[in-house]
Amino acid sequence: xxxxxxxxxxxxxxxxxxxxxxxxxxxxxxxxxxxxxxxxxxxxxxxxxxxxxxxxxxxxxxxxxxxxxxxxxxxxxxxxxxxxxxxxxxxxxxxxxxxxxxxxxxxxxxxxxxxxxxxxxxxxxxxxxxxxxxxxxxxxxxxxxxxxxxxxxxxxxxxxxxxxxx
Amino acid sequence: xxxxxxxxxxxxxxxxxxxxxxxxxxxxxxxxxxxxxxxxxxxxxxxxxxxxxxxxxxxxxxxxxxxxxxxxxxxxxxxxxxxxxxxxxxxxxxxxxxxxxxxxxxxxxxxxxxxxxxxxxxxxxxxxxxxxxxxxxxxxxxxxxxxxxxxxxxxxxxxxxxxxxxxxxxxxxxxxxxxxxxxxxxxxxxxxxxxxxxxxxxxxxxxxxxxxxxxxxxxxxxxxxxxxxxxxxxxxxxxxxxxxxxxxxxxxxxxxxxxxxxxxxxxxxxxxxxxxxxxxxxxxxxxxxxxxxxxxxxxxxxxxxxxxxxxxxxxxxxxxxxxxxxxxxxxxxxxxxxxxxxxxxxxxxxxxxxxxxxxxxxxxxxxxxxxxxxxxxxxxxxxxxxxxxxxxxxxxxxxxxxxxxxxxxxxxxxxxxxxxxxxxxxxxxxxxxxxxxxxxxxxxxxxxxxxxxxxxxxxxxxxxxxxxxxxxxxxxxxxxxxxxxxxxxxxxxxxxxxxxxxxxxxxxxxxxxxxxxxxxxxxxxxxxxxxxxxxxxxxxxxxxxxxxxxxxxxxxxxxxxxxxxxxxxxxxxxxxxxxxxxxxxxxxxxxxxxxxxxxxxxxxxxxxxxxxxxxxxxxxxxxxxxxxxxxxxxxxxxxxxxxxxxxxxxxxxxxxxxxxxxxxxxxxxxxxxxxxxxxxxxxxxxxxxxxxxxxxxxxxxxxxxxxxxxxxxxxxxxxxxxxxxxxxxxxxxxxxxxxxxxxxxxxxxxxxxxxxxxxxxxxxxxxxxxxxxxxxxxxxxxxxxxxxxxxxxxxxxxxxxxxxxx
Numbered sequence: 001x002x003x004x005x006x007x008x009x010x011x012x013x014x015x016x017x018x019x020x021x022x023x024x025x026x027x028x029x030x031x032x033x034x035x036x037x038x039x040x041x042x043x044x045x046x047x048x049x050x051x052x053x054x055x056x057x058x059x060x061x062x063x064x065x066x067x068x069x070x071x072x073x074x075x076x077x078x079x080x081x082x083x084x085x086x087x088x089x090x091x092x093x094x095x096x097x098x099x100x101x102x103x104x105x106x107x108x109x110x111x112x113x114x115x116x117x118x119x120x121x122x123x124x125x126x127x128x129x130x131x132x133x134x135x136x137x138x139x140x141x142x143x144x145x146x147x148x149x150x151x152x153x154x155x156x157x158x159x160x161x162x163x164x165x166x
Numbered sequence: 167x168x169x170x171x172x173x174x175x176x177x178x179x180x181x182x183x184x185x186x187x188x189x190x191x192x193x194x195x196x197x198x199x200x201x202x203x204x205x206x207x208x209x210x211x212x213x214x215x216x217x218x219x220x221x222x223x224x225x226x227x228x229x230x231x232x233x234x235x236x237x238x239x240x241x242x243x244x245x246x247x248x249x250x251x252x253x254x255x256x257x258x259x260x261x262x263x264x265x266x267x268x269x270x271x272x273x274x275x276x277x278x279x280x281x282x283x284x285x286x287x288x289x290x291x292x293x294x295x296x297x298x299x300x301x302x303x304x305x306x307x308x309x310x311x312x313x314x315x316x317x318x319x320x321x322x323x324x325x326x327x328x329x330x331x332x333x334x335x336x337x338x339x340x341x342x343x344x345x346x347x348x349x350x351x352x353x354x355x356x357x358x359x360x361x362x363x364x365x366x367x368x369x370x371x372x373x374x375x376x377x378x379x380x381x382x383x384x385x386x387x388x389x390x391x392x393x394x395x396x397x398x399x400x401x402x403x404x405x406x407x408x409x410x411x412x413x414x415x416x417x418x419x420x421x422x423x424x425x426x427x428x429x430x431x432x433x434x435x436x437x438x439x440x441x442x443x444x445x446x447x448x449x450x451x452x453x454x455x456x457x458x459x460x461x462x463x464x465x466x467x468x469x470x471x472x473x474x475x476x477x478x479x480x481x482x483x484x485x486x487x488x489x490x491x492x493x494x495x496x497x498x499x500x501x502x503x504x505x506x507x508x509x510x511x512x513x514x515x516x517x518x519x520x521x522x523x524x525x526x527x528x529x530x531x532x533x534x535x536x537x538x539x540x541x542x543x544x545x546x547x548x549x550x551x552x553x554x555x556x557x558x559x560x561x562x563x564x565x566x567x568x569x570x571x572x573x574x575x576x577x578x579x580x581x582x583x584x585x586x587x588x589x590x591x592x593x594x595x596x597x598x599x600x601x602x603x604x605x606x607x608x609x610x611x612x613x614x615x616x617x618x619x620x621x622x623x624x625x626x627x628x629x630x631x632x633x634x635x636x637x638x639x640x641x642x643x644x645x646x647x648x649x650x651x652x653x654x655x656x657x658x659x660x661x662x663x664x665x666x667x668x669x670x671x672x673x674x675x676x677x678x679x680x681x682x683x684x685x686x687x688x689x690x691x692x693x694x695x696x697x698x699x700x701x702x703x704x705x706x707x708x709x710x711x712x713x714x715x716x717x718x719x720x721x722x723x724x725x726x727x728x729x730x731x732x733x734x735x736x737x738x739x740x741x742x743x744x745x746x747x748x749x750x751x752x753x754x755x756x757x758x759x760x761x762x763x764x765x766x767x768x769x770x771x772x773x774x775x776x777x778x779x780x781x782x783x784x785x786x787x788x789x790x791x792x793x794x795x796x797x798x799x800x801x802x803x804x805x806x807x808x809x810x811x812x813x814x815x816x817x818x819x820x821x822x823x824x825x826x827x828x829x830x831x832x833x834x835x836x837x838x839x840x841x842x843x844x845x846x847x848x849x850x851x852x853x854x855x856x857x858x859x860x861x862x863x864x865x866x867x868x869x870x871x872x873x874x875x876x877x878x879x880x881x882x883x884x885x886x887x888x889x890x891x892x893x894x895x896x897x898x899x900x901x902x903x904x905x906x907x908x909x910x911x912x913x914x915x916x917x918x919x920x921x922x923x924x925x926x927x928x929x930x931x932x933x934x935x936x937x938x939x940x941x942x943x944x945x946x947x948x949x950x951x952x953x954x955x956x957x958x959x960x961x962x963x964x965x966x967x968x969x970x971x972x
Contacts, residue, residue: 001239001290020290027289036206037199039431041380042464046891049380077199087197095193098860102692103196104380104431110197129899136891138380138432139692141863142899 006070010035011079019066026050028066029076037077037107041136048135051108052076058115060134077107080114089155090114090148099148101139109135113149122153177773182712183705184919187856190697191716192429192690201429204384204401209457212386213242215450216292217443217466218282218299220274223308223541223884224321227270227301230282235298240291242454244299245283245446247271253452255445257326258415261438261663262515263334264344264506265326266544268442273306275323275504276543277884278469283446285458308541308884312478312501315342315538323504323539334506335515335537344506344537349520349597355532358493362484366568368951372557372933374476374501374542374878377549378894379691381431382467387447388457396451397424400444402719403437403689404729407663409721411440414664416448427719433691434868435547438509438731441471468894469886472509473542473878474549476501477519477557481565489573491584494531494596496522496561500546502537508546509731510553511661511668517553518652518818520597524562525606525650525822526584531596541884550868550929552653552732559649563934564941564951567646571945576623577646577938578614582607585648592915599652601820602914604848609910610648613824613846616908619644622828630946639834641947645827645939649931653923654737654819655728663728667814670739671725672746674703675808678796680789681713684746687727688739689719693925694857695735699743701853702919706747707754708774708788725810733821733923736853737914742813744918749809753795757807758786760800819914819922823847825931829939833970836962838874838940840903845931849924850913861925863905869932871897873940875957895957944968 003018010033017032029035029052041049043062050062053075080088090110093099100106109132116123116131123131128149129142137145147163154161172180182188195201218230232244247269250256257265270281284295307321314320322328322341331338335345359365385400396418402408405427413420430437447460462471477498484493500516502508510517516535523531548554566584570577585606586593593601613619622644629642658667676682686699695718700711718724727739751771758776759766762784769776775787786794795807828842845862852858875895879888888894913920933954940956941949947968952960965971 022290030206031208034208035199036203037201039203039381040205041382041431042891044464044890044892046896047380047464081198091197094197095189098190098856100190100193100196101694101860101864102380102430102432103192103201104203106196107199129902133898133900136380136896136898138378138434138868138896139864140860141867141905142902143863143905144860146899 004067006066008069008071009073011075021065021067023066024062025064025066025069026061029061035076035078039104039107041104046136048112049105049108051112051135053111053115058112075111077111080110088114089152093148093151093155097144097148097151099140099145105135105137109137109145113152117153117156121157174773181704181708181710181774183701184851184853186701186854188697188701188711188854190694192694192696203381203429203431204386204399205461207386207399209386209388212457212459213285213287213450213454214289214292215283215285215447215458215460216289216296217280218284218296218301219278220270220281221277222274222303222305223277224275224306225303226273226306227281228304229302231300232282234300235284235295238291238294238298240287241284241295243285243450244295245269245285245450250449253449255415255449258440258445260505260507261512262506262508262510263512266505266507268445273325276541277886278466280442283450285450285454309342310540310880310882310884312499312538312540315540316340323541342539344502344539345515347515347535348533350532351530352532354530355493355495358530359482359484359495362492363487364485364572365482366565366572367482368565368568370479370481370561370564370951371953372475372477372479372560373954374473375549375872375876376468376473376878376894377434377436377547378468379432379434379436382462382464383437383441383443383471384461385444385447386457386459387451389451391455395422395424396448398448399426399428401430401437402427403433403691403731405689405719405721406687406726407729408440410666425721427689430689430691434550435474435509435731436472437691438547439472439507464891465889468878469889470543472545472547473503474545474547475557479557479561481561483565483569485569485573489575489580489583491526491528494523494528496533498535500535500537501540501542502546503540503542503544505544506537507544509548511655512663513660514553517548517555519554519558521555521599521650521652522558522562523595523597524559525586525648527586527590528596533597542880548732550865551926552651552655555651556930556933559930560934560937563647563649564937567938567941568950571950578610578619581646581648582610600817601650602817602916603912604650604820604822605910605912606648606822609822609824609846609848612908612910613826613844617826617842617844640830640832641943643829643831643939643943645829645935645937645942647825647931647935647938649927650820650822651733651927651930652818652820653733653926654815655732655734656818657816658814668728669812669814670727670742671810671812672739672742673725673808673810674746674750676709676750676792678793680709680792682709683715683717684743685717685724686739686743687725688730688735690730693730693735693861698854698857702740702743703747706744707751725812733926736921737819737917737923738813738815740921741815741918742811745813746809746811749811750807753807754788754791756803757791757794757799761794762786816916819850819917821847821849821922821924821927823927823931825935827935827939829943831940831943831961833965836958836960836965838961842906843903844906844908845928846908846910847924847927848910848912849927850911850917850922851920852909852911853921858924859907862907862928865926865928866905866932867897867902869929870903870936871895873933873936873954873956875955877955
């Protein structure tokens with residue numbers, strides 16, 4: 001099948017590649033760019049393991065063609081760390097609050113959560129749960145993911161993290 | 167001592183040993199997208215394989231033509247059963263003693279069965295090839311309803327078994343019958359029922375569902391023709407077993423097979439078995455001489471690899487008028503699908519379902535299980551439970567509630583009345599198990615006090631009265647569940663897989679500077695072994711957990727182990743780790759005695775080293791002993807400091823717990839609200855409370871999914887109607903309730919560190935708690951038992967059937 005030339009910015013770097021028109025963005029990211037932190041869990045836009053940030057929006061890269069991302073600015077889990085190399089507050093929060101187990105949903109969950117916190121820097125528990133409802137986790141039961149995001153929100157906002165009482 | 171000397175507390179804390187909420191080692195890579203899962207692997211020249219699958223549930227395969235597929239650019243091979251026959255691999259043995267088609271041989275027996283394997287340069291080309299393979303089918307009548315499987319005129323599914331009146335587990339009664347398994351004293355039990363004041367009988371179904379980890383099953387096989395070696399990277403919960411199975415069926419010497427389980431994206435039982443994809447990828451690699459990757463998609467995962475449950479349990483309990491149980495009789499119709507590919511220890515065709523007497527002191531019991539074939543996917547894996555234990559717990563916990571209802575007793579009170587008492591342990595159950603330890607009443611009472619059980623019952627009574635007065639359309643249910651699990655398969659006296667005893671193993675090697683590596687025969691799929699195994703070692707030998715690297719999953723380096731499933735890792739491998747550590751400690755003591763110039767018996771252990779009894783300032787730390795082990799060991803002693811332990815457990819472990827679910831249901835819509843869920847778990851010694859809590863949250867969420875809607879459902883033609891996450895209930899953060907966790911600690915008396923295993927308890931105990939809550943809510947309207955799953959529509963239908971819309 002004829003290939004198309006695509007260019008885009010991924011994690012701050014200009015990248016390019018030759019793809020078939022039908023090549024899914026997630027395959028371009030994982031196989032052409034070798035950024036395997038973005039995962040595939042369902043191929044039907046339900047599970048969110050493939051979530052990346054495109055031009056300021058959370059997008060499931062398993063149901064978008066690479067050619068549709070022409071010229072866009074993409075952030076994947078590999079681009080989440082701070083400029084000085086330190087971990088993003090969410091990456092720290094997920095570890096501190098035991099917000100992950102097998103780790104398969106984690107990249108999509110963190111990428112989604114960073115957009116959520118940009119849109120709503122101090123979300124309530126209900127807003128967090130709704131905000132990550134496009135991302136499925138099979139291991140944690142979400143409770144510690146919610147705490148991880150609350151932890152990160154507090155860190156980003158420069159306030160002390162207080163755990164909600166049971 | 168100067169001020170810089172660390173205190174005992176500081177030394178203890180530095181170890182981050184058992185009991186510490188140590189943060190996970192694994193998370194550092196996972197939170198940065200640096201996990202190493204199978205699909206991340208890219209080898210030079212790697213090809214991709216994908217399946218042509220059957221659209222029919224039951225059909226004769228008249229022809230398969232791959233000519234057009236081979237013309238597709240990038241397609242290199244189309245493998246069929248005929249190809250596999252040349253290497254004698256068209257069929258493969260299953261863990262349950264049956265055989266299974268790797269690729270359709272003459273007929274297909276379930277929808278999405280593997281028919282042909284297309285190998286191409288990339289996954290898109292493989293898919294193009296699949297679309298060009300022409301298969302001619304002649305549809306046959308499908309058998310979907312398990313209750314019709316043994317009808318006289320039922321279609322013959324397994325023509326390959328024609329004339330075989332005996333299977334791996336004894337006589338077969340019918341052409342669609344697999345086995346009958348009976349346990350217990352039938353005569354005594356029948357007599358108990360004849361004499362009983364009160365009896366109940368109910369057919370309790372546990373529907374077919376699927377473990378569905380977020381990462382599907384996948385592998386990369388690479389055959390090196392020059393060396394004659396086969397390397398397999400795969401999503402294997404039990405990599406060593408896979409290596410042995412491959413050696414046995416592919417006739418490749420076992421030392422030339424390298425099986426590697428890298429990071430695994432959840433397992434929940436799905437990744438225990440051997441699937442056609444693994445065989446086909448291996449054969450394709452041998453045929454093409456190139457590495458071949460096979461990655462299941464979600465639809466394939468839900469419809470072809472390893473369902474769970476599908477048990478239909480006719481449950482009878484006999485009791486006195488006062489509510490003392492006197493007998494239990496259960497018959498199970500077990501729907502195994504097209505092939506018996508149950509992942510149980512080989513001698514246990516129905517797993518450990520004979521734990522069905524639960525936490526109660528039944529003087530007698532009798533159990534019979536009939537396994538049957540239907541036109542559904544094979545499997546029968548333990549979806550986050552020990553083998554068939556969640557089915558057993560559901561059976562008895564529903565049964566006890568039904569009995570309580572008939573007796574007019576409170577379900578919690580009935581349970582308290584019948585619990586096995588602490589002084590009865592070790593307790594020999596009527597169906598043959600020896601329960602190691604338990605204090606059930608304490609756990610139950612703690613649960614009842616924590617949630618104000620009496621207050622909740624009072625509120626329920628008021629709500630029911632209000633409902634009857636027409637003041638509300640909401641009903642309230644309390645789902646009590648008290649489960650006993652049986653985990654840690656298992657003792658070689660009764661547990662093996664294909665003849666290999668179900669021990670587990672650990673090898674610890676300490677380096678001169680006081681750090682080390684531990685290799686274990688298990689394989690984490692999210693349980694955090696890299697973190698917790700090091701904690702056991704830290705406490706046992708006083709080396710900080712941070713200084714111990716844990717490695718699993720590489721069959722070339724790890725000692726042989728049976729893998730991770732059935733909550734066996736802590737009971738079996740956890741014990742092996744402690745025993746290996748103790749061997750090291752014993753040698754360390756000899757080295758310390760030599761260096762301190764005292765007799766070994768004059769030394770005592772103190773947190774992170776030895777000290778001379780009565781002379782607390784005369785010490786030698788483990789770190790210093792490590793150095794000495796490589797430099798100045800006692801005369802006659804071999805240098806080095808390492809040990810290996812293969813642990814054959816003397817018994818299973820029996821974790822237990824008391825759960826309660828408080829639920830409201832709107833009868834007009836069937837919409838439920840989980841108001842509260844409280845889970846008290848007793849898993850004996852607690853290695854890492856943070857991880858235990860995480861395991862409980864996750865298991866409860868899976869229990870919630872299963873009880874409230876997660877189902878693999880077939881229509882009458884054998885089409886799977888729940889084949890994607892659109893239809894298969896997968897709770898998000900919005901639906902998932904808030905979990906409250908609690909614990910008691912009753913150590914296992916026979917386990918070296920007293921630990922029991924916990925990962926699956928919440929699924930085992932959780933499902934009956936949810937189902938009992940729904941049933942309890944409806945019970946005052948006259949219902950006895952409503953089948954799972956309890957989704958909104960079924961709740962609405964239950965309400966309708968009970969006449970609340972009249």
